[in-house]
Amino acid sequence: MKIVVGISDMKVSNKPEDMLITYSLGSCIGVVIWDPVAKVGGLLHYMLPDSSLDKDKAANKPFMFADTGIPRLFKETYKYGAMKNRLIVKVVGGSQIMDNAGVFNIGKRNHAVLRKIFWKNQIMVAKEDVGGSGNRTVSLEIGTGITHLKVSGRGEFEL
Amino acid sequence: MSRLEEILSLVKHVPPFPKVAHRVSEMLQDPNVGATELAEVIQYDQVITANVLKICNAAYFGLSRKVASLDEALVVVGNDTLKDIIITSSSARYYKGPVGEGYKLEQGDLWKHSVAAGIMAKELAKHVQEVSPGSAYTAGLLHDIGKRFLSSFVADEFKQIMMKVVKEGCSFVDAEKELLGASHAELGGLILQQWEFPKEIELAVLQHHDPDALDKDPLTAVVALANALVISMGIGVGADGLATSLRGAGLKRFGITPMHLDLCMANLLEEIDRAQELFHL
Numbered sequence: 001m002k003i004v005v006g007i008s009d010m011k012v013s014n015k016p017e018d019m020l021i022t023y024s025l026g027s028c029i030g031v032v033i034w035d036p037v038a039k040v041g042g043l044l045h046y047m048l049p050d051s052s053l054d055k056d057k058a059a060n061k062p063f064m065f066a067d068t069g070i071p072r073l074f075k076e077t078y079k080y081g082a083m084k085n086r087l088i089v090k091v092v093g094g095s096q097i098m099d100n101a102g103v104f105n106i107g108k109r110n111h112a113v114l115r116k117i118f119w120k121n122q123i124m125v126a127k128e129d130v131g132g133s134g135n136r137t138v139s140l141e142i143g144t145g146i147t148h149l150k151v152s153g154r155g156e157f158e159l
Numbered sequence: 160m161s162r163l164e165e166i167l168s169l170v171k172h173v174p175p176f177p178k179v180a181h182r183v184s185e186m187l188q189d190p191n192v193g194a195t196e197l198a199e200v201i202q203y204d205q206v207i208t209a210n211v212l213k214i215c216n217a218a219y220f221g222l223s224r225k226v227a228s229l230d231e232a233l234v235v236v237g238n239d240t241l242k243d244i245i246i247t248s249s250s251a252r253y254y255k256g257p258v259g260e261g262y263k264l265e266q267g268d269l270w271k272h273s274v275a276a277g278i279m280a281k282e283l284a285k286h287v288q289e290v291s292p293g294s295a296y297t298a299g300l301l302h303d304i305g306k307r308f309l310s311s312f313v314a315d316e317f318k319q320i321m322m323k324v325v326k327e328g329c330s331f332v333d334a335e336k337e338l339l340g341a342s343h344a345e346l347g348g349l350i351l352q353q354w355e356f357p358k359e360i361e362l363a364v365l366q367h368h369d370p371d372a373l374d375k376d377p378l379t380a381v382v383a384l385a386n387a388l389v390i391s392m393g394i395g396v397g398a399d400g401l402a403t404s405l406r407g408a409g410l411k412r413f414g415i416t417p418m419h420l421d422l423c424m425a426n427l428l429e430e431i432d433r434a435q436e437l438f439h440l
Contacts, residue, residue, distance in 0.1 A: 007392060007393065007394075007428060008428055023393070024393035024394070024396050025393055026390060026391045026392055026393035026396060026400070026401050027391040027392070027393075027401070028391075028392065028393060047392065047424060047425070047428070048421050048424065048425060053418065053421050053422060053425065054422065054425055057425050057429075061428070064425060064428065095391075095400065095401045096391065096401060097387050097390060097391060097401045097402075097403050097404065097405055098330060098370075098401075098402070098403065098404035098405070099404065099405055099406060099407040100406070101406060101407035101408040102407065103407025103408070103410055103417060103420075104387060104391065104405065104407050104420075105417075106391055106417075106420070106421070106424075107391070133324075133400055133401040133402040133403075134400045134401070134402075135393055135396050135400040135401060152263070152321075152397070152398045152399070152400040153321050153324055153325040153398065153400065153402075154325070
């Protein structure tokens, strides 16, 4: 079954026939994780770096922010038997519109926070396709761990 | 006929904007106008009437109760909301069907992007005193109307346009202009002029991709900013992606910081949840 992950949303599955997909990542970031042994995978689509912006919103929609969404993504897959040291982690998105003043660097800030969280928790990123000015659609096949990425102007390919 | 002539002659054949919308807008300037008189004018357009009821019941406009008839609706909604509702229901017809195919947009995406930009512009207008929420909403809703009519021409030159964007780092709108002779923003400006919208709204649509938009008329700045944020969020975005240029330094004059922008994006997401009914007009 195709399971669509919206903006500020997260889905996890261990059904081999499932495919998780999120459309149109602009400055948002998509985090794809998959455990090849437990065959469980998850996809997070967060929009902003830091939940301190609005605690109420973060409580309501934890997947809106990197710092509240990323830990939940990992923990949710652990429930299905995933183990941190086995998880294959892929990161996509974080584009930005062209602005040399850096005011619209939401994508860059989103990515910076993710790197900090991963560094602190010793999580390695296997594959990454971040930045630029294209928008991206990413999908994960739960049975195989195959991740497809579509980027405007660059076509569709396996990540 | 050159392609540019072809594009421009197309604009002349764009169906007129529903008369009801402008008429209601005029009537609302008179504080003595009553619901019955408004209903008489609105009823004249069946599509608008049907939509008004649907929109009135959308959580976005926050009415305290469901309304079943036009008369009832007109009593319950305030004038500003009524204007927004009429503009929304009048605009929806131009965004039906595969209108953004040339931009690789799915059906409904261009409308979704437009409604989101309208709501975002209204949200931003809270920070910019000189801009009325109603004008912000209207200009946001119609900023990409040119795409509706340029789409098939973009489809013809799609490969060349994308090549310029990817290989040369050109913005999509500049590539459009160079290869087709006109951009969707320019076309939008012409269409709004033909539809006799106020000049400031026409200008905001015309200049919404201008890299210096934030230094221009406040409404232009608000619409360009709303579009940039909605694009960043990936709402109704096609092959043009984030390939647009906007010099952020201009934000200073409004006292808007990146934190405000983050908040507006977070707010928009909630508003969109409440505006679902609008997406399906």
